[in-house]
Structures are given as structure tokens and as C-alpha cells.
Amino acid sequence: MDVYIYEALRTPRGKGKTDGALHATQPVHLLTTLLRELKERLQLDTAEVDDFIAGCVTPIGEQGADIARTAVLAAGYAETVTGVQINRFCSSGLEAINMAAAYIASGQAQLMIAGGVESMSRVPMGSDGGALFTSPEIVGGLQIVPQGISADLIATKYGYDRPQLDAFAVESHQRAAKAWAEGYFKRSVVPIKDILGHVILDKDETVRPDTSLEIMSTLPPSFAMMGQMAGLDALAIEKYPKLERIEHVHHAGNSSGIVDGAAVVLLGSKAIGEKLGLKPRARIKAFTTCGSEPTIMLTGPIPATEKLLKRTGMQISDIDLFEVNEAFAVVPLLYMDTFNIPHDKVNVNGGAIAMGHPLGATGAILLNTLIDELERRQLATGLVTLCIGGGMGIATLVEMV
DSSP states (O other): OOEEEEEEEEOOOEESSTTSTTTTSOHHHHHHHHHHHHHHHHTOOGGGOOEEEEEOSSOOGGGTTTHHHHHHHHTTOOTTOEEEEEOBTBTHHHHHHHHHHHHHHTTSOSEEEEEEEEETTTSOTTTTOOHHHHOHHHHHHHTOOOHHHHHHHHHHHHTOOHHHHHHHHHHHHHHHHHHHHTTTTTTTBOOEEOTTSOEEEOSOSOOOTTOOHHHHHTSOOSSHHHHHHSSHHHHHHHHOTTOSOOOOOOOTTSBOOOEEEEEEEEEEOHHHHHHHTOOOOEEEEEEEEEEOOTTTOTTTHHHHHHHHHHHHTOOGGGOOEEEEOOSBTHHHHHHHHHHTOOGGGBSBTBOHHHHOOOTTTHHHHHHHHHHHHHHHHTOOEEEEEEEETTTEEEEEEEEEO
């Protein structure tokens, strides 16, 4: 059964610090804002919605206790709408969409909402712990290092230097600034308001249109001291002994921003769309996940895409636009070089380096951005892919209708 995307909405992304615009806003409010807008925009009979799957990478405190079910109730949806919270690290928002698509394709559901949320200013990244990053036995046995060191390891292994990474980062900001100036995000970004109805934030807060290579060059590497003083560089080199050392080339400017944000996507069958008078925007054609080597960790988008292409019988040239999460600048650079994809087809409106990476929501945001841009350019096919902690990758292919 075909699975259609009927709508995709997101919040603006706020700086993930105590002085960020969304710091005083609880994460459930980010989701309820989008759910209410979805209901109002489509005049949606919420009793027809089967379930809401929400990705969240740090599901504790106010992001815990099944925030998906909490959000649908708080948004005034029918009591029959269930909710579930999932975590596949940085891909959680896209994984939620893929899971919803699988429910619909198998005939077990007709109408689903999927997406994610992360309030990184209120629930700090890593505050949930986890044996993968805290157990000495597992960390030592698998040579697990922080993702920033993994990114520097990739850059060292494949020969990317800091000027290349910084140039990519500057371009991300310039593209994002242009997209905002031209109104490319206007259709899908829903402003966040306070209880009095005053707008708190209506655009992504971390875009820096005036950044430059000169400014980037002044920023110190973020992971050098951690790698050297804590012995983590040596741990990674145990897995890659041909490298004499790790060159630390990533910093705050060419890595993804820590932000608050949320996104939701409405998916359904053709029959439910016709019943409710919904106009499909895109069709989910295929999706996949894969595991990859966990020390270098962030190369997963490459085998995930290869697996998807093999499954669909497609070539990389068949895809018009790509959204490759900018967890670190080296990730999309390696992806483009591996598949020989020109930069003018990848992250054409900037990415997480400029606008931030709200972990549980990012995958859904990227799909949202991709669909909007495919519509704007009147193109047919797009692919979203993200690297994932622990050495995994995910990819989703959509076709416009």
C-alpha cells in the first residue's frame, strides 16, 4: 500500500542555551503548537488519527513519560489517538516517520503523525547516560569515542583539512540566510507563542549570515583537549593503527548547533486522504537503516544509501535533491565525494551547522525541508539521510505527487 505525506510542519529552532529564545518553553508546548496547527490547517478530524510517534533522544524529565501521548492529549486531540516515544539517536525523527509509514503500508493503520522534539536547553544532551558512552567495559572494548573525535577521525582518515570544513560551514550559513530571506521556509515553520499569544520565536535563531572564513579560523578545535588529555585519541587509533595521530579540525563553527525544536509529519493511505479531503504532497518510496563501524561512527549515511539504492534499483543520479544531516562538516563532504554528488544538489537551503540539530526532531525537519524545496523547484525525487550514534545510518526516499 502506498504511503502519502499530507503535511509537514516544524517550529523555528532556538539556541539551546539558557539565553535561547525557547529556553522558557517546555518541549511539550513545541509539539502541541504543531499538532494544533496541523488540526486547524487541515480541518483534521483527529479521531481518524491512529497514532503519534515522536522521536526524542533524551527522554527524561519533562521529555519523558511518553511525551507523544502527553502532547496529543494536551493539544486537544481525540482520546482515541495513542502516542509512543522512540529513540534512535540523531535519526529519531526520521525513524518515527519510517515506522509510521510501515504501519500504513502494512495496512495496520490509516493515518499517522510522526516527528520528534528536543529541548536541548532544558534537557541537556547526554543527561540520560547510557552504557554505550558510560560503561568502561563497553567503551574500552568497542573503542567508543565522542562523536566529535569520530568526526575528526573521519577527516584525518580521508584527508579533509580545516579550510575545506570551514568553507562548507560558511556556505551552510549563507544558504540558510538566503532561504530565510527569500521566504522558502515560510510555508512550514510555525511560530512559537507564549500563553498570551505573543510570538516568542518565528525563525531559526542561530543563522549567522555575516560569518566568514576569517571568523571561522579564529575558533579553537573543540575536541583536541578531550582527545589528548582523556586518552580518547589513542583509543580510536587502536581501531585505526595506520593513523599516527588524529587531526582535530572540527569546532563550534563547523559542527551542528545545539538547539531546541520540534517537527511533525502527517502520513496516510490514499483511501484516508480521499475520505478526509486531504491533498497528498509526496509519497514515501523506500527507507532503510544500517549499522556501520562504531568507532568512526558517522559514516553510516553511505552504506544506508547504498542499501536503499540496491533495494529500489535506482542510481544516485536518479535523485534530484539530498538532505544530509550536517552533524559535522565532514559528514556531508564525505557523502558527496563518495557518490560524486555536486554540492548544488545537497542541503541547498543550509543545514544543521547554520540552523541547529535538535536531536529527536532533526530527521523530520530535514524531510520537511526536502519536500518544500522539491515542490518549489518542481522536482520529483529526494533523499534524506543522517549519521547515527553508535555507528548507524538511515535513509528515506520520497517522490512528489
